[in-house]
Amino acid sequence: MESSSATPGVSTRREATRQKLYEAAVTLIAEQGFSATTVDEIAERAGVAKGTVYYNFASKSVLFEELLRHGVRLLAASLREAAERTARQGGSKVDALDAMIHAGLVFIQAYPSFTQLYVAELWRTNRAWQSTLMVVRQEAVAVVEGVLREGVENGEFSDEIDIQLTAAALVGMVLVAALDWQSFQPERSLDDVHAALSRLLQGRVSGRG
Numbered sequence: 001m002e003s004s005s006a007t008p009g010v011s012t013r014r015e016a017t018r019q020k021l022y023e024a025a026v027t028l029i030a031e032q033g034f035s036a037t038t039v040d041e042i043a044e045r046a047g048v049a050k051g052t053v054y055y056n057f058a059s060k061s062v063l064f065e066e067l068l069r070h071g072v073r074l075l076a077a078s079l080r081e082a083a084e085r086t087a088r089q090g091g092s093k094v095d096a097l098d099a100m101i102h103a104g105l106v107f108i109q110a111y112p113s114f115t116q117l118y119v120a121e122l123w124r125t126n127r128a129w130q131s132t133l134m135v136v137r138q139e140a141v142a143v144v145e146g147v148l149r150e151g152v153e154n155g156e157f158s159d160e161i162d163i164q165l166t167a168a169a170l171v172g173m174v175l176v177a178a179l180d181w182q183s184f185q186p187e188r189s190l191d192d193v194h195a196a197l198s199r200l201l202q203g204r205v206s207g208r209g
Helices: 009-032 039-046 050-056 060-088 093-110 112-122 130-153 163-184 190-204
Strands: none
Touching: 009 039, 009 050, 009 060, 009 112, 039 050, 039 060, 050 060, 060 093, 060 112, 060 130, 093 112, 093 130, 093 163, 093 190, 112 130, 112 163, 130 163, 163 190
């Protein structure tokens, strides 16, 4: 899972190591679960010494918490860029939401294992990182809330829209539909899945057609 920025020297090398650990952890945990995955396995999969894991993260739990934080922030950045790009091109708020759906699908196609873990963790309540997960989840949902709020303010959307719930529903729709696509309908293209969700957006949110 690539970071959106890097700094020279030692920081760049450390970031590269953390990226390898993120990739190893997300793959192993998706395959065999958090409890069954050991630090030794993560280190071996990443091609580093076990001590390197502890140099970068205090524990396996901290590594996984940072993995969730990192991944969701990449998703939020993808959604934000899609909305901003649409605005620069003079598109409507519905166009922005549609672009965000596409961006979300692209992200999920690139990081299917992370998405599976993220969705699974949203339903757990006994994890040490639950509060962190809720915070970073809100970062992604807040991007959609912002577009909906602006659409209400400019009259494009009805002021009866429940902004918080609608934003959460749109993010959830993309996550669940994409996981279904990846798991049960892999023969479908990303554009095909996007078109189906786009039609749903046009009919249910904008009230068109």
